[in-house]
Amino acid sequence: MxxxxxxxxxxxxxxxxxxxxxxxxxxxxxxxxxxxxxxxxxxxxxxxxxxxxxxxxxxxxxxxxxxxxxxxxxxTGRSREPDPTPAASLAAADAAVGERAVESLLGAGVLVPEGDRLHLDEGFRADWRDGIERLRTRSDGGLVEAVSAATDPGTDAELIAADRPMIALVGPDGGESWVSRPVAIAEVAAVRALDSHVADGASRERLAAARALRGFLDRCPVCDSWTEEASLRRCCGNRPRRGTVLRCPDCDEALYRFPDE
Known part of the structure; x- marks a missing residue:
């Protein structure tokens, strides 16, 4: 690059x-x-x-x-809010694949319905957290290797050094996305945990499932602080945008954007 x-x-x-x-x-x-x-x-x-x-x-x-x-x-007394959108996912945006991924999570018992809400199976959460803890200690280069192994064949991953390092992904079709370290750790660990909880499913569906599972993160993949839900904003706090994100208050990282209602 x-x-x-x-x-x-x-x-x-x-x-x-x-x-x-x-x-x-x-x-x-x-x-x-x-x-x-x-x-x-x-x-x-x-x-x-x-x-x-x-x-x-x-x-x-x-x-x-x-x-x-x-x-x-x-x-000036105005509260700090998260960045407007989380970094992109390892998964390509595809609504149909995303729907199939959520259905497979429900069928495998990874997601458990309770009333009108979904909850994460505690056994899967424990396996996911173990994977996150192992990836957290990896160097940037080691994390890039893990991302390459988890993504579709033909996808190139490269570390972009910046104020907040990002992993740049270029797919076989030339599509490009930028993924933050917390998102990369969470999704790679989720893909690995899914191997022992979901019997089948294409790699694209596993990646799409990992993207959806980020909404259930209770701790930051990087610093292990408790996550919180917050409203969106632009980078300087002007012109508020509709929507809610899951964020780490200590890292000031947006980890997941909830769909607009």
Whole structure:
């Protein structure tokens, strides 16, 4: 994967882009370029192009902009909330496969109906947690290897070093997704635990099942803190979005987005 891909921050671009962050960083860039123009106009033009490209790829130019704005919100008395969406899943988005995966979990007793809610079988939860604890101690490189073994053949996995390291996945069809370390640990451990609880099922269904099971995480896959449900927000806390996520309050990581009702 090239240097441009390494610069990208999908958690702060595309649908997750925060307009106030973008405008603020754009204003800073223009101000700096005006100062540079007093020295040499070509330098100012190069800086403008490079800075604009960085904002487009990353969502911001000034390092740690989302964290700084979150800190401002705390100091002004506004509570901190999770990032707008969790990182992508190891599983490709496919509603039909997802439905079959949930049906297989119900049939195998991994998910247990109780009234109008579903609960996780405690035997499966124990096996899943054991797998999470083993993966938690792995290096980033070791986790990438585990992800490659759990995903569909032909999928390339690569670690992208960043403020929060991500695992970039490129499927056989060229589709790309970025998965956070907590999500990767949870889903790989779930796939492995399913091997002893679900008799059959294609690998795609196992991955889809692992994606659905993230909604039942009671502890963070990385720090083991208790998880909590919280409302969505954009990176600086402006323009609230409808929806709820399961998050780790200590890591400030969104682990799962619940379907909108």
């Amino acid at each position: 090239g240097p441009i891909a390494a610069l990208r921050r999908p958690e702060h671009t595309g649908a997750n882009r925060c307009l106030p962050c973008t405008v603020a960083n754009g204003a800073i860039l223009i101000g700096c370029c005006l100062v540079l123009a007093l020295v040499r106009i070509p330098i100012a033009v190069v800086a403008l192009l490079a800075g604009s490209g960085t904002i487009w790829l990353r969502g911001y130019l000034v390092p740690y902009t989302p964290q700084l704005l979150s800190r401002v919100r705390e100091l």
